[in-house]
Amino acid sequence: MRKINIGIIGLGTIGEGLFRIINSQKSSIRKKFNIEINIIKVCDLDYKLAKKLKIEKKLFTNNYNQIVEDPKIDCVVELIGGTTIAKTIADKTLKFNKHFVTANKALIAMHGNTLSRVATKKNLHLMYEASVGGGIPLLNSIKESIIINEIKSFHGILNGTCNYILSLMAEGKEFNSALSEAQKLGFAEADPTLDINGYDTAHKVCVMAQECFGYSPNIKKIHIEGIEKINKIDLDVAKELNCKIKLIGKGKIKGKDLSLSVNPMLLKKDNPLFNVENEFNAVLIDSKNLGPIMKYGYGAGMLPTASAVITDLIRLNTDISSKAMQISKKYNLLNINDSKSRFYIRFFVVNKSGYLAKITSKFAKYKINIEKIIQNPHIANLKKVPVVITTKKSKFSELDKLLSEVHKSGLTSKESIMIPFEE
Amino acid sequence: MRKINIGIIGLGTIGEGLFRIINSQKSSIRKKFNIEINIIKVCDLDYKLAKKLKIEKKLFTNNYNQIVEDPKIDCVVELIGGTTIAKTIADKTLKFNKHFVTANKALIAMHGNTLSRVATKKNLHLMYEASVGGGIPLLNSIKESIIINEIKSFHGILNGTCNYILSLMAEGKEFNSALSEAQKLGFAEADPTLDINGYDTAHKVCVMAQECFGYSPNIKKIHIEGIEKINKIDLDVAKELNCKIKLIGKGKIKGKDLSLSVNPMLLKKDNPLFNVENEFNAVLIDSKNLGPIMKYGYGAGMLPTASAVITDLIRLNTDISSKAMQISKKYNLLNINDSKSRFYIRFFVVNKSGYLAKITSKFAKYKINIEKIIQNPHIANLKKVPVVITTKKSKFSELDKLLSEVHKSGLTSKESIMIPFEE
Numbered sequence: 001m002r003k004i005n006i007g008i009i010g011l012g013t014i015g016e017g018l019f020r021i022i023n024s025q026k027s028s029i030r031k032k033f034n035i036e037i038n039i040i041k042v043c044d045l046d047y048k049l050a051k052k053l054k055i056e057k058k059l060f061t062n063n064y065n066q067i068v069e070d071p072k073i074d075c076v077v078e079l080i081g082g083t084t085i086a087k088t089i090a091d092k093t094l095k096f097n098k099h100f101v102t103a104n105k106a107l108i109a110m111h112g113n114t115l116s117r118v119a120t121k122k123n124l125h126l127m128y129e130a131s132v133g134g135g136i137p138l139l140n141s142i143k144e145s146i147i148i149n150e151i152k153s154f155h156g157i158l159n160g161t162c163n164y165i166l167s168l169m170a171e172g173k174e175f176n177s178a179l180s181e182a183q184k185l186g187f188a189e190a191d192p193t194l195d196i197n198g199y200d201t202a203h204k205v206c207v208m209a210q211e212c213f214g215y216s217p218n219i220k221k222i223h224i225e226g227i228e229k230i231n232k233i234d235l236d237v238a239k240e241l242n243c244k245i246k247l248i249g250k251g252k253i254k255g256k257d258l259s260l261s262v263n264p265m266l267l268k269k270d271n272p273l274f275n276v277e278n279e280f281n282a283v284l285i286d287s288k289n290l291g292p293i294m295k296y297g298y299g300a301g302m303l304p305t306a307s308a309v310i311t312d313l314i315r316l317n318t319d320i321s322s323k324a325m326q327i328s329k330k331y332n333l334l335n336i337n338d339s340k341s342r343f344y345i346r347f348f349v350v351n352k353s354g355y356l357a358k359i360t361s362k363f364a365k366y367k368i369n370i371e372k373i374i375q376n377p378h379i380a381n382l383k384k385v386p387v388v389i390t391t392k393k394s395k396f397s398e399l400d401k402l403l404s405e406v407h408k409s410g411l412t413s414k415e416s417i418m419i420p421f422e423e
Numbered sequence: 424m425r426k427i428n429i430g431i432i433g434l435g436t437i438g439e440g441l442f443r444i445i446n447s448q449k450s451s452i453r454k455k456f457n458i459e460i461n462i463i464k465v466c467d468l469d470y471k472l473a474k475k476l477k478i479e480k481k482l483f484t485n486n487y488n489q490i491v492e493d494p495k496i497d498c499v500v501e502l503i504g505g506t507t508i509a510k511t512i513a514d515k516t517l518k519f520n521k522h523f524v525t526a527n528k529a530l531i532a533m534h535g536n537t538l539s540r541v542a543t544k545k546n547l548h549l550m551y552e553a554s555v556g557g558g559i560p561l562l563n564s565i566k567e568s569i570i571i572n573e574i575k576s577f578h579g580i581l582n583g584t585c586n587y588i589l590s591l592m593a594e595g596k597e598f599n600s601a602l603s604e605a606q607k608l609g610f611a612e613a614d615p616t617l618d619i620n621g622y623d624t625a626h627k628v629c630v631m632a633q634e635c636f637g638y639s640p641n642i643k644k645i646h647i648e649g650i651e652k653i654n655k656i657d658l659d660v661a662k663e664l665n666c667k668i669k670l671i672g673k674g675k676i677k678g679k680d681l682s683l684s685v686n687p688m689l690l691k692k693d694n695p696l697f698n699v700e701n702e703f704n705a706v707l708i709d710s711k712n713l714g715p716i717m718k719y720g721y722g723a724g725m726l727p728t729a730s731a732v733i734t735d736l737i738r739l740n741t742d743i744s745s746k747a748m749q750i751s752k753k754y755n756l757l758n759i760n761d762s763k764s765r766f767y768i769r770f771f772v773v774n775k776s777g778y779l780a781k782i783t784s785k786f787a788k789y790k791i792n793i794e795k796i797i798q799n800p801h802i803a804n805l806k807k808v809p810v811v812i813t814t815k816k817s818k819f820s821e822l823d824k825l826l827s828e829v830h831k832s833g834l835t836s837k838e839s840i841m842i843p844f845e846e
Contacts, residue, residue, distance in 0.1 A: 017712075021571075021712060025571070029571065032570060032571070032749065033571075129568075135712070135714070135716070136716060137560075137564045137568045137569060137716070140567075140568070141560045141564055144563075144734070144737070144738075145552075145560045145563070145730075145731075145734040145737075146560060148444075148448070148452065148455070148456075148730055148733055148734065148737070149730055269698075272698065272719060274698065275692075275695065275697060275698045277693070282717075288726075289440075289444060289558070289726035289727060289729070289730045290558040290559075290720060290721065290726070290727050290730055291558070291720065291721045291724075291727060292719075292720060292721075293558070293559060293560070293718075293719065293720040294705075294717070294719035294720065295716075295717070295718055295719075296695060296715075296716065296717035296718075296719065297713060297714065297715060298713065298714045298715075301714075303711075303712035303713070304712060304713050304714060306712070307568075307571055307572055307712045307713055308568075310571050311567070311568040311571065314568075314571070315567075318741045326455065
């Protein structure tokens, strides 16, 4: 029987879930895994949340140093998020020779590589299963089995807030009312900016790139687009095209080239991610021997995420050698401007006669082949008429230029959008 | 660096894949996992397959005792299937104090419990990741993380052959031509009996019951139905009902009651298994903290399955204590006769006037509420007219009685079918 003494820093949603599961399942964890997890101390800004959980005062501190420096504690669980204080806590934890477990994707995205090197040198565990995909057994499963094979790509619906909003919009809701419903149900934060603008997904893409490709990207070099510009009309037209729009975090290798991106994409029916709705997350991983593997489940929430943290705590019992992040590969990170796809483009045209000829002439100028033009006649009496054009395989940068030229022409209002098809 | 010396018994599809992956990825496995896997000896009935793989004669034997008794070998990998010789090999392997890794679901379904007890006592690994779900990281992931939570149910599409046939039939193919296409593509065996009749799925259900519920069922007490009786018409009508028919292996707990079954089911669009097509497998696991988790991928095939075997070999490096099968729970195994569902019932009616009144009167007699009656008028000039009746929630045994009474009446030809809806 191994005993693991932990300190928890941060008693928000995940911290509360962790506290609850450890307390209620201590004996079953002991029985199943031969490990006893003891909570030695918890830290939060004030005693309020700890009081709610009936945590005794002597177990509580508002000074994280009392956890990272406590010689009785083997492992620090950081659940405060962010990359400033959390980074200091991570550094100090390793300095004081303790294992470090976190659910913090931003921290691992930005500093995972450095922290991992320090941890490995000191024979300490750095674990972060909960940072991507919430309760879905994902990162450890990549580390311990899928990585045996050569991973070629991953495609993920990695943000439950965005997926929930897009699901509601596909059923006819407007963006804002979908967002407030997500907030009401607790699937979206009070300030959902980092979810909506794609940055949460981008952090997860960075963590996945580390796990799948052994590559630690600079997040600034990744193309990141959120779902803010998506209109209900886009989901209607997507349906007409037998597609769904999903926010996809993606990584793909071709020889020495690596592409990483976060943006809305049009998925066809045969895509395993097509049916992933509401607050669910899913990741599709393609590798040489295994072919496509998909993992699906709740990507957030108190108990799923806390359960993933416990998975890491239990793994503290195992050999460390194969668990460390292995950043070694040098890839050439491609710029999205050079990528090619079929595209969905939606303009809001200021209703003037002859606009279609003018717009399509731009396509001709940029040598972009049009596949389909879709106008909804029943809304053609609006001042702004939505016009959708789908293209044959085209270069991102050319379409981008075309779009800004059309904008400048005054033919369209500003909210045009281009969405690639995922094939 | 740990060295693991293995002997492989059986050079069929998986054996070949294992040999190929170990040879081609030896150094990357060494680097990633700090383990060196050495093949000391391989065994097959004759040298033919070994010769094809360019295995030197001195590495080859046709006597498995030369592997299980070889003191240089740490771990025996059994890939011959079946429960007779394979069982002897398993027993002897443990007797000679070697770890045992297998892809053999029948063996684990029938003898996993006993073998596991012996292995645990001797501090040896018994591992069988490849036995369910092929290359999908499944059993180890249940053992090492999902099991932290209280698992409430699993639903799986666990046989690629059946799923491939049903997918083709949904596109309009007849059973026999779908089967021969599956055979041509290597998704179905020359003798597909155990796939088609549901027994392969049943073995996997037994293994899953052991992992998820700590319960080792007697396979004879499980309701097992295959896909033989399914007609193309059923898939057509299912489509009209916005459903798909899939062969589902299922386990579900309610208090102290456990139900286990293998049978075709009607899935609705919002079921995550709905979109699992062709040769793909998928398992949906519902647990207390995590909610529904789905895992999806190739459930068979040379490289996916061999890759799962390698996962086990790499895990030999880890602590054994938490890895053993834990059979302890006593459940009351329910009889399917007592289960209740909405049902799809299809009769082939011998075309006589008034048949519908006669059939529906039987429903009245058994107090089974009809939801919908579907007849396809365009095929009503056939001698056997397909009639589909869907029911409200009804007891399995009552419907079963009703069906045999209708048969006896001479109103229908024999191939009636009842398929529960999964909701």
